[in-house]
Amino acid sequence: MAIAYRHQVDPDTEFALWKIEEEADDLYSQLQLNNKEKAYIEKLSKGKRNLHWLGTRVLLRKMLHTDEYIDSQVDIHGKPYLVNMPYHISLSHSFDYAAVMVSKSGPVGIDIEQVKEKVERIAHKFMRPEEMAFIDPANKIQQLYVCWCAKEAVYKCYGQKEVSFADNILLQPFPPQNQGTVSARLLKGEIDIPYQVQYMQYEDYMVGYVKGQQ
Structure with missing residues (x-):
């Protein structure tokens, strides 16, 4: 399967979606992996977890236009980064899709979620009362789902643990539509960072994505 959707956010930043229709072996054959990564794949249970890991890495390779080995690590907060390439990256996946966002000029965050009714049951865990009101x-x-994806994108862009979606990421009211922008702030102690999170509905999925300041 080729890239299903690709969007240029600005001259240095883009994201893409990949519909995972391949078998794990097909995806694996498109990658160059070191021994640590091969061992990690061996430990993953077969099924979606395996496909998601492989799918995001294949998509990253396509977006960076390289057949060379990509040294992708995660820092102490779990944020992925590239060791030898000048890109900020963010990875996400949900059911049949992988999503990757890359930028040369600032940190990024992306989240993709399949839209399901269950989100209503957990809304109290990530929404403030004033957010529920709009x-x-x-x-x-x-x-x-726009709210969840927006907060997840901000969390990934900020890239540090111990951030509460309800307590530390605040969203301003926005009209319900298939795509648009949500104003958000990350507030924690003396930290106050504004974000403009963009979102779009793609088939039965919601995608939230944001670029932060360098």
Whole structure:
């Protein structure tokens, strides 16, 4: 499967979606992996976890236009980074899709989620009362997924642990629509960082993505 969707955010930044229709062996054959990565793949259970890991790495390779080995590590906070290439990266996956965002000029965050009714049951875990107040009852599920993806994208862009979606990431009201922008702030102690998170619905998935300041 080729790239399903690709979007240029700015001259230095883009993201893409990959629909995972291949078998694990097909994806594996498109990668160059070191011994540590091969051992990690061996430990993953067969199924979606395996396909998601492989799918995001194949997509990253396609976006960077290289057949060379890509040394992708994670830091102490779990944020992925490239050792020998001048790109910030963010990875996400949900069911049949992998998503990758890359930028040469600033940290990025992306999240993709399949839209399901279950989000309503956990809304209290990531939404503040004032955020719930602007949710349109007629578009509740869709709008809640925008909020979740926006907060997840901000969390990934910021790239440090111990951030509460409800307590530390605040969203401003936005109209329910298939794509748009959400104003967000990350507030924690003396930290106050504004973000403009973009979102779009793709088939039955919601995608939130953001680029931070260098």
